[in-house]
Amino acid sequence: MDAQARDHLQRCFVLHRRDYGDTSLVVEVFAGAHGRFPAVAKGARRPKSGAVALLQPFQPLWLSWSGTGEVRTLTRCESGGRRFPLAGERLYCGFYLNELLMRLLGRADPHAAVFAFYHASLGELAAHAEAEPVLRRFELQLLRELGYAVALDREAGTGEPVVSSQRYRFVAELGMCPVAETEADGISGDTLLRLAGDTPLTGPQAREARDLTRALLAPHLGPRPLKTRELFRRRPRANQPQMSANEAEESISPQMNANGRK
Amino acid sequence: MPERSLLKELIDALRCLPGVGPKSAQRMAFHLLERDRDGGRHLAQVMAEAMERITRCQRCRTLSEHEVCELCASPHRDLALLCVVEHPSAVAAIEQATDYRGRYFVLGGRLSPLDGIGPDELGLDVLEARLAEGTVSELILAISPTVEGAATSQYIADIAAQHGVRATRIAHGVPLGGELEYVDGGTLAHAFAGRQGF
Numbered sequence: 441m442d443a444q445a446r447d448h449l450q451r452c453f454v455l456h457r458r459d460y461g462d463t464s465l466v467v468e469v470f471a472g473a474h475g476r477f478p479a480v481a482k483g484a485r486r487p488k489s490g491a492v493a494l495l496q497p498f499q500p501l502w503l504s505w506s507g508t509g510e511v512r513t514l515t516r517c518e519s520g521g522r523r524f525p526l527a528g529e530r531l532y533c534g535f536y537l538n539e540l541l542m543r544l545l546g547r548a549d550p551h552a553a554v555f556a557f558y559h560a561s562l563g564e565l566a567a568h569a570e571a572e573p574v575l576r577r578f579e580l581q582l583l584r585e586l587g588y589a590v591a592l593d594r595e596a597g598t599g600e601p602v603v604s605s606q607r608y609r610f611v612a613e614l615g616m617c618p619v620a621e622t623e624a625d626g627i628s629g630d631t632l633l634r635l636a637g638d639t640p641l642t643g644p645q646a647r648e649a650r651d652l653t654r655a656l657l658a659p660h661l662g663p664r665p666l667k668t669r670e671l672f673r674r675r676p677r678a679n680q681p682q683m684s685a686n687e688a689e690e691s692i693s694p695q696m697n698a699n700g701r702k
Numbered sequence: 703m704p705e706r707s708l709l710k711e712l713i714d715a716l717r718c719l720p721g722v723g724p725k726s727a728q729r730m731a732f733h734l735l736e737r738d739r740d741g742g743r744h745l746a747q748v749m750a751e752a753m754e755r756i757t758r759c760q761r762c763r764t765l766s767e768h769e770v771c772e773l774c775a776s777p778h779r780d781l782a783l784l785c786v787v788e789h790p791s792a793v794a795a796i797e798q799a800t801d802y803r804g805r806y807f808v809l810g811g812r813l814s815p816l817d818g819i820g821p822d823e824l825g826l827d828v829l830e831a832r833l834a835e836g837t838v839s840e841l842i843l844a845i846s847p848t849v850e851g852a853a854t855s856q857y858i859a860d861i862a863a864q865h866g867v868r869a870t871r872i873a874h875g876v877p878l879g880g881e882l883e884y885v886d887g888g889t890l891a892h893a894f895a896g897r898q899g900f
Contacts, residue, residue, distance in 0.1 A: 456816050462721055493886045497849045519887055531853050535815055542816065667815040674821060676860040 449502035450474065451520060453558070454495050455538045459485065466511070467495050468542060469503060472555035476545045479505050479512040491517045498534055498562055499523040510547070524566040532675065533571050536668040537561060537578060543661055544586060554585050572650070573640040579653040580635070588660055590615050592636040604630040610655045627652050709735075761832070763825050764790045764808040773806060780804045782839040784832070786858055788812060788846060796844065804842070807832065812845065813854040824854070826861065833865040843871040847892070 455476065456468040465481040484491040491514075494501060500520035505512040526534045537558060545551060561578045565571060583589055593602050596615030602608065607626035608616040619626045627648045634641055634649075641649050709731065716727040734742035758764070759771035766772070773779060773793070783804025787793055793806050809824040821827070832838065841862045845851045859869040875893035876885050885893070 458817065490886050493888055499888075522891065523888055527852070528856055531849070531856060535853065539816055667818060667820070671813065671815045671820055675857060676864050 449504050449516060449518060451555070452501045452503040453555075454497055454499065454501065455542055456497065457495055465492065465495060467514070469505075469512075469514075470541060470545070470555065470558070471503070472552050473550055475547070475549040475551055476541065477512060477548050478510070479503075479514050481514045481517065484514075484517075494519055496523065497538055498526055498566075500559070524562045526562070526566055529672075529675075530565045530568075530571060532668060532672045533565055533575060534562060536575065536666070536672070539666055539668045540579070540582060540657075543666070544582060544657075551585060554582060557581050570640060572646055576635065576641075576649050576653055577638060579657060583656055583660075586660070588656075590656055592616065592632045602629045602632050602636075604628070604633055608632060610652060612659050625651070759808075762806050762808055763810060763828065764793055764806060778803070781837045783842065784838045784840070785842040785844055786829070787844050788851075792844060804840075809845075809854070812848070812850040813857055814850050815853075821857065826858070829858065830861050830865070833862060833867050836865075838867055841867050841869045843869060845871070847874045 450471050450473060452469050452471040454467045455470050457465050460466040460480060463483050463485045465484045467479055467481055468476060469479050470476045481491055481495055483489055484495055494517055495514075500523075502516075502518040502520045503514055504516045505514050507513045524534070541554070541558065545554065557578065561574050564574045580589075580592075590610065594600065594615070595602060595608075596611065596617045602616065606618050606629045607621055608629060609619045609626050611617050616627075616632060628645070631641065631645045631648045631652075634645065635652070712735075713724070713727045713731045716722055716730050717724065719727075722730070734745075752767075755767045756765050757767075759766045759768070759774055761770050761774040764771050764773070768775070780803050783802070784807055785796065785802060785804055786807045786809065787796070788809050788811060790808055793808060796802055796806075807829050809826075811819055811824060813819060813821070813824065833841070841858070843855045843858060845855050845858075855871055862869040873896055874889065875896060876882065876889065882890065
């Protein structure tokens with residue numbers, strides 16, 4: 441697998457990068473066939489290298505690397521197309537996708553399907569599709585690929601189909617359990633069925649969906665909060681470039697904010 | 703057993719400088735001890751004083767031994783212009799290369815949520831307080847054109863908009879004397895999108 445990577449350029453994205461030494465970079469590479477791994481780009485920050493402009497998040501890349509240890513060494517780097525032009529709130533959404541991948545994907549675990557829908561999601565965000573359904577779809581697909589999928593259209597235990605008029609609540613390791621109408625943090629069966637059927641949601645249903653995916657992700661993310669959520673929650677909101685502040689709030693900001701606490 | 707000598711300690715200490723490895727550090731130490739003891743003493747004295755006294759300017763967060771740096775205190779600078787840069791080195795570069803006569807604000811980095819560098823680390827509350835004073839009419843963003851730089855610029859531009867301050871950013875494009883065919887695609891795309899009347 442690694443001999444192949446040395447000889448052939450592989451489709452990749454950079455999820456994150458940081459400076460290393462005076463002239464090099466350490467990048468977190470996400471490769472379709474090889475998963476996520478750190479790599480050193482030696483001399484990438486030298487003025488004539490040119491790699492520093494390419495090795496950035498949201499830029500499709502062709503990379504080859506050598507080495508068998510935990511940190512590889514990049515040997516070649518070419519552009520795989522134009523960088524996805526994410527701006528404004530969509531840039532935060534892009535960082536959010538990257539942080540999810542950094543937190544949830546194991547090192548060097550190949551995930552060709554995740555790579556494909558990550559690529560597609562960036563395309564949709566860049567193409568000014570409604571951001572929130574893109575994020576919801578990405579979260580659910582990611583959970584499915586990692587083997588953490590929860591049947592949204594079936595009741596936990598009984599396996600009965602979800603009823604659109606009934607309210608449900610997600611219980612970790614069980615699934616969707618029916619709850620009384622009065623339960624505060626429930627989610628309507630209608631929202632669940634729409635989510636399962638990949639129908640875009642708006643208003644309160646979008647909020648319910650956001651809270652649900654957050655609850656679904658929480659056990660796998662652990663107690664450490666997502667940094668992009670924190671940044672997104674605190675961002676200044678004078679002008680609202682692509683979405684309204686309210687809608688945007690619903691897409692990735694943390695649970696505690698929804699309850700009015702900080 | 704390698705002995706712990708003062709000479710070795712000096713060589714190790716010099717290695718904290720960027721680009722200085724064991725060999726260069728040794729050369730520097732021998733040079734100072736054998737040929738330039740006065741220079742060495744002067745360096746030590748200035749270094750100690752600088753490390754002790756240079757802090758961040760309260761207004762712009764650049765490095766200065768005064769509470770308010772010379773640029774901020776100068777009555778000859780235009781109060782209406784404020785240029786936001788990442789590092790004090792950028793202030794020096796802009797001062798040397800341009801005839802900019804406004805003031806500066808130094809962030810000390812870029813927003814990088816995945817590294818835990820947020821608005822607080824960059825002193826954006828200080829910047830916001832400065833914009834709230836109402837003297838600034840144009841905020842010039844001179845931040846590196848990386849993805850994180852773009853996020854930082856966006857964040858600051860949003861703060862500026864809240865305070866009704868016009869935000870501009872410096873042009874991105876082909877370096878002077880550069881040949882188009884060697885310019886990377888992203889820069890060329892930017893340069894093309896930002897073309898101007900001739």
